[in-house]
Amino acid sequence: MSNLLDLTALQARQGLEKGDFTSVELTNAYLAAAQETKGLNNYVAMTEARALEMAAASDAKYAAGNAGALEGLPIGVKDLFATNGVPTTACSAILKNFVPQYESTVTSNLWADGGVMLGKLNCDEFAMGSANETSVFGPAVNPYSAVGGADLAAGGSSGGSASSVAARSSIMATGTDTGGSIRQPAAFCGIVGMKPTYGRCSRWGVVAFASSLDQAGPFTRDVDDSALMFKSMASADPKDSTSAHQPLPDIDGAMAAGVKGMKIGIPSEYQMDGMDETIIKLWQDGQAWLKDAGAELVEISLPHTKYALPVYYIIAPAEASSNLARYDGVRYGNRIEEGGSLDDMYEITRAAGFGDEVQRRILIGTYALSAGYYDAYYLKAQKVRRLIRNDFDEAFKQVDAILTPATPSAAFPLGVKQADPVTMYLNDVFTVPANLAGIPGMSVPAGVNGDGLPLGLQILSGAFAEDKMYAVAKQIEQSAGFSEVPSRMAGGAS
């Protein structure tokens, strides 16, 4: 038996089916891996007992011949998904003692298909951040280190999920993506991250950040695993009014058919000043790979791209300020009372419970929605949002998918204080447009920079056309032959 941690989810699924090993063995290997890589701070809570119980149940299912699609696979869950009886904190002090009495739809789907819950994964507080540094538990660390050994950001907001899958302390993990929170950390950690079409995965039981943008998706080691996990996570859910009822396309068929004859858009606006040379080179390599595989490259224009970030930084905080109004210290969450009135209790509770970045975004959102500014900021942003969406609608009349870099740089060092919040926001420049337009996007590891740090390419497709995105992703994966592993990986990189 080879090292269990080396297996992808699909390979592990096959090994379990054949009886090469049991889910209890596999789960124990991952629990040990999580211990071994504890220094990466990617788990905020382990659920060992539940994991072993679920694994034993999975072994029984295999024995009985009725195993599910994810039967016995050990999965990590971003601490933004409500898990019944297991603390769910959104990595915020205000929810530190919150124990949901129900299970999110997405995780319910995973467990119904036989997934095994390992624990809850670190993220930015309420998913607000690009480096996992706003977490009340401290940052998750990238298992890749800088030359010289300094700790690098795993990205954010789903930094714990990306770090864990890359470090092999989970075989797959859930994430959420409001402006790039799956795709950016996946790119930073050298793994595959996918944000589905808005509405594919139910938002029910997911702690809300910006409801018109939030979408759950999978973190996996490769593209096949991503398709496997996505099919399980997605569902039409009557508990989420924005849930989509379109059937999933034939993703496996599209991956098998390949990219021959597909038209791939290359948007000129994604050529940004000051972008890392190796990223420009990688983008060109990606174009060459697809052309060699029989796809046709088409230069396209997405003229409103530069406005995506300012639009996002109005709409997301505005929705956040409304969503986070519920944390008032009355029904759940921490409460701080110092005598005084009900309003005093609200104000003190929220000041103590929310971190600086969350407060900043609530305040920006409150301002953008306040009397006298609503039209100038919020309504204006929604109008430009429509123009951004129209750009993509036009593009997808000409092309099947779009290829871009995933991030403007490789992972950056942790702890570098950003004097200007806008500088940190620029990380999301390539990923935010897909959230605004509601289209699917995926980051696939495709190369390394001069320091050996992973870089990702992003593939976008039209709404509900995840099949086309996966076909391109599969080709990129094959052509890139990305085989880097991080230095701080469980099971020992030598």
Next chain:
Amino acid sequence: MSADKAIVDTATVEKIARLARIRLAEERKEPIAQDLNRILSWIEELNEVDTDGVEPLASVTGHSLPLRKDEITDGDVQGKVLANAPEEASGFFVVPKVVE
């Protein structure tokens, strides 16, 4: 439509912090005003875009909100509803006194 050239001062910060029910220590008001001004001046870029006649986009779903039958599908879980309450008594959430 041109945006008011908004300059956020500490009085404005106090006002929005009050609306957001977040109590700010005195020394945080000025730095927050500066942060907000930086973010807002960056956002001013949007005024370059001609949006006359453009319908605001609030939702990307493309479908209208579904309606369900008005019937009880869940409930009778008072214990669960109250399980995370910071303070409860006799099946109610307890808050500081609001009426003298």
